[in-house]
Amino acid sequence: xxxxxxxxxxxxxxxxxxxxxxxxxxxxxxxxxxxxxxxxxxxxxxxxxxxxxxxxxxxxxxxxxxxxxxxxxxxxxxxxxxxxxxxxxxxxxxxxxxxxxxxxxxxxxxxxxxxxxxxxxxxxxxxxxxxxxxxxxxxxxxxxxxxxxxxxxxxxxxxxxxxxxxxxxxxxxxxxxxxxxxxxxxxxxxxxxxxxxxxxxxxxxxxxxxxxxxxxxxxxxxxxxxxxxxxxxxxxxxxxxxxxxxxxxxxxxxxxxxxxxxxxxxxxxxxxxxxxxxxxxxxxxxxxxxxxxxxxxxxxxxxxxxxxxxxxxxxxxxxxxxxxxxxxxxxxxxxxxxxxxxxxxxxxxxxxxxxxxxxxxxxxxxxxxxxxxxxxxxxxxxxxxxxxxxxxxxx
Amino acid sequence: xxxxxxxxxxxxxxxxxxxxxxxxxxxxxxxxxxxxxxxxxxxxxxxxxxxxxxxxxxxxxxxxxxxxxxxxxxxxxxxxxxxxxxxxxxxxxxxxxxxxxxxxxxxxxxxxxxxxxxxxxxxxxxxxxxxxxxxxxxxxxxxxxxxxxxxxxxxxxxxxxxxxxxxxxxxxxxxxxxxxxxxxxxxxxxxxxxxxxxxxxxxxxxxxxxxxxxxxxxxxxxxxxxxxxxxxxxxxxxxxxxxxxxxxxxxxxxxxxxxxxxxxxxxxxxxxxxxxxxxxxxxxxxxxxxxxxxxxxxxxxxxxxxxxxxxxxxxxxxxxxxxxxxxxxxxxxxxxxxxxxxxxxxxxxxxxxxxxxxxxxxxxxxxxxxxxxxxxxxxxxxxxxxxxxxxxxxx
Numbered sequence: 001x002x003x004x005x006x007x008x009x010x011x012x013x014x015x016x017x018x019x020x021x022x023x024x025x026x027x028x029x030x031x032x033x034x035x036x037x038x039x040x041x042x043x044x045x046x047x048x049x050x051x052x053x054x055x056x057x058x059x060x061x062x063x064x065x066x067x068x069x070x071x072x073x074x075x076x077x078x079x080x081x082x083x084x085x086x087x088x089x090x091x092x093x094x095x096x097x098x099x100x101x102x103x104x105x106x107x108x109x110x111x112x113x114x115x116x117x118x119x120x121x122x123x124x125x126x127x128x129x130x131x132x133x134x135x136x137x138x139x140x141x142x143x144x145x146x147x148x149x150x151x152x153x154x155x156x157x158x159x160x161x162x163x164x165x166x167x168x169x170x171x172x173x174x175x176x177x178x179x180x181x182x183x184x185x186x187x188x189x190x191x192x193x194x195x196x197x198x199x200x201x202x203x204x205x206x207x208x209x210x211x212x213x214x215x216x217x218x219x220x221x222x223x224x225x226x227x228x229x230x231x232x233x234x235x236x237x238x239x240x241x242x243x244x245x246x247x248x249x250x251x252x253x254x255x256x257x258x259x260x261x262x263x264x265x266x267x268x269x270x271x272x273x274x275x276x277x278x279x280x281x282x283x284x285x286x287x288x289x290x291x292x293x294x295x296x297x298x299x300x301x302x303x304x305x306x307x308x309x310x311x312x313x314x315x316x317x318x319x320x321x322x323x324x325x326x327x328x329x330x331x332x333x334x335x336x337x338x339x340x341x342x343x344x345x346x347x348x349x350x351x352x353x354x355x356x357x358x359x360x361x362x363x364x365x366x367x368x369x370x371x372x373x374x375x376x377x378x379x380x381x382x383x384x385x386x387x388x389x390x391x392x393x394x395x
Numbered sequence: 396x397x398x399x400x401x402x403x404x405x406x407x408x409x410x411x412x413x414x415x416x417x418x419x420x421x422x423x424x425x426x427x428x429x430x431x432x433x434x435x436x437x438x439x440x441x442x443x444x445x446x447x448x449x450x451x452x453x454x455x456x457x458x459x460x461x462x463x464x465x466x467x468x469x470x471x472x473x474x475x476x477x478x479x480x481x482x483x484x485x486x487x488x489x490x491x492x493x494x495x496x497x498x499x500x501x502x503x504x505x506x507x508x509x510x511x512x513x514x515x516x517x518x519x520x521x522x523x524x525x526x527x528x529x530x531x532x533x534x535x536x537x538x539x540x541x542x543x544x545x546x547x548x549x550x551x552x553x554x555x556x557x558x559x560x561x562x563x564x565x566x567x568x569x570x571x572x573x574x575x576x577x578x579x580x581x582x583x584x585x586x587x588x589x590x591x592x593x594x595x596x597x598x599x600x601x602x603x604x605x606x607x608x609x610x611x612x613x614x615x616x617x618x619x620x621x622x623x624x625x626x627x628x629x630x631x632x633x634x635x636x637x638x639x640x641x642x643x644x645x646x647x648x649x650x651x652x653x654x655x656x657x658x659x660x661x662x663x664x665x666x667x668x669x670x671x672x673x674x675x676x677x678x679x680x681x682x683x684x685x686x687x688x689x690x691x692x693x694x695x696x697x698x699x700x701x702x703x704x705x706x707x708x709x710x711x712x713x714x715x716x717x718x719x720x721x722x723x724x725x726x727x728x729x730x731x732x733x734x735x736x737x738x739x740x741x742x743x744x745x746x747x748x749x750x751x752x753x754x755x756x757x758x759x760x761x762x763x764x765x766x767x768x769x770x771x772x773x774x775x776x777x778x779x780x781x782x783x784x785x786x787x788x789x790x
């Protein structure tokens with residue numbers, strides 16, 4: 001009925017999915033309010049007022065042609081505005097010719113993989129990683145190659161990464177601010193990585209794309225900042241979406257912005273357009289292209305996410321959890337109190353806490369808390385975390 | 396820079412794309428109004444008033460949660476309404492569990508291919524066909540197998556089709572009303588095909604999906620009707636979009652509706668959801684799901700397309716073109732006046748007529764006219780068609 005590979009994948013299911021099902025069971029038993037669900041990354045906030053206003057303005061106008069096909073890469077004026085937004089802290093500016101509007105970041109990732117991968121070529125991912133990367137790569141006959149981040153900082157282990165680069169390496173995916181750790185890779189890390197990539201590119205004789213998946217780039221705390229990767233790498237591709245920054249996850253709107261230093265941007269864009277069309281995206285939703293074009297520097301209220309991080313981080317630290325304080329995104333990735341993260345997460349369920357084991361991100365021994373949730377739920381959950389921690393201290 | 400296969404495909408380009416570029420050149424020389432562009436299938440009409448009203452109602456309301464993620468298959472209430480719409484002329488009804496909302500029909504087709512194909516399995520397509528089918532199949536390591544339609548009726552040649560079915564056959568794509576011929580396959584044709592499929596399924600020991608791509612099902616003339624394929628086949632999958640019927644091509648909204656007689660609908664839907672998620676569609680755009688849910692039986696003004704068909708068909712027939720009168724869609728597929736359809740289309744360019752050669756649809760010797768265009772342009776173009784025909788009579 002369905003392909004062997006899809007069947008295999010369905011059997012394994014994803015951890016996030018499994019927790020979703022188990023959560024539904026718990027909620028049925030204990031009541032919605034008594035289950036603390038930290039398993040899902042569904043952005044909590046409504047779109048900013050400016051976005052809603054723009055949406056209403058467009059929809060209420062009598063302008064014609066809003067909903068038709070356009071070029072597979074998107075409306076040129078929207079692409080130009082996105083380029084200018086990316087240019088805000090750039091050294092060598094890009095233009096609309098470097099930007100393609102996509103069906104969210106996930107759509108953008110698949111477009112890139114379809115475009116650049118010959119069968120059997122490798123893409124390096126850094127654990128802990130967003131588990132979907134594996135599928136994005138395999139969908140297009142690529143081979144994911146994992147390297148680990150340093151558990152003390154969650155920065156990539158560059159020595160290990162360098163050792164994994166071969167002539168089969170086509171790309172490296174970085175994700176900063178990171179899901180699931182919330183860490184922003186430091187400028188120094190990225191510069192060191194760039195030096196390694198440049199050296200290896202010269203050795204193997206073809207470019208290695210650095211794909212920077214940045215859906216959390218607008219969600220950064222403590223007045224921090226994630227560097228513009230185009231200033232650091234040569235063959236970098238920024239993939240972004242407005243799912244988190246503008247609360248539009250269900251509407252599927254994002255972009256790919258390539259580095260202007262890439263040797264043949266026209267050929268690469270031709271490939272992206274072909275992939276966008278033939279994979280069936282065709283183009284990013286027309287209306288949403290027009291809406292976000294005037295809200296590129298807008299965002300949901302980041303301070304609200306920061307408050308949530310602080311309440312949870314401070315409490316978890318006070319009761320003995322070890323973790324790196326997140327710089328952004330809306331995740332915490334503490335060390336489990338026992339080696340077996342799956343057993344730990346199962347134990348947490350006894351206290352009605354729904355967490356995701358680090359194994360689901362290629363990084364056992366840890367667990368993810370997604371705090372894009374109601375603040376009241378967070379506050380109600382704190383005693384449950386305390387009990388969970390205490391149960392391990394007793395043992 | 397890009398994969399070898401994508402590079403190959405870009406070199407070949409598509410005929411429609413090529414005509415687009417050549418058309419732009421012609422328009423630059425002769426002026427927009429003096430070039431008769433029949434090359435592109437970009438739906439001409441704006442969305443119906445009811446659709447615009449519903450869009451405004453939703454967007455102007457203060458309801459929360461409109462733009463968030465939902466289940467990968469779509470909003471359950473929207474899926475239920477689509478099911479009820481499909482049920483209007485069905486014998487064994489389907490429910491929301493058989494429906495997945497998709498990013499247009501193109502998204503739906505890719506989701507199906509990703510879900511059902513093991514590498515090397517074959518999908519039969521009937522020439523003349525929508526050329527993108529080839530990519531949808533190859534994207535997911537399938538092998539397209541072509542059979543021809545009868546040139547007198549453009550109904551599938553069922554004998555030829557039967558001969559191509561082997562144990563590698565996973566699916567057959569039908570497209571009725573057809574792009575590029577405008578023909579609706581007769582109920583008898585489909586019943587005969589169903590008998591062949593059932594026989595072959597028993598022989599080879601696995602189901603053969605009949606994928607009915609129906610984006611033109613609402614665009615039918617002369618009070619005609621295309622049969623509900625679920626009444627005729629067992630393992631049928633309807634793929635549809637609101638691009639043409641509601642003038643929403645740029646917004647990317649469509650669906651897959653499977654036959655309730657399929658053996659394990661839950662497993663198939665699980666596969667579809669997995670594919671929708673991991674291919675990066677994630678879900679069909681949230682707002683558009685809600686908009687179309689109340690406009691399922693609505694459509695742009697079909698009579699306007701019918702008028703265009705009549706003007707063109709009558710004129711072309713009067714000047715000696717041979718063709719099957721279209722039952723629906725917005726295409727004509729006449730026989731070229733010489734064997735070499737590409738040479739014919741190049742000749743037409745001399746009269747500022749932009750047409751697409753049948754070769755672009757796997758059916759040389761013919762050409763496609765897409766008449767989803769301005770009526771005035773059609774009227775202005777008629778003398779050019781006459782001159783084109785006369786130039787061949789002289790030879």
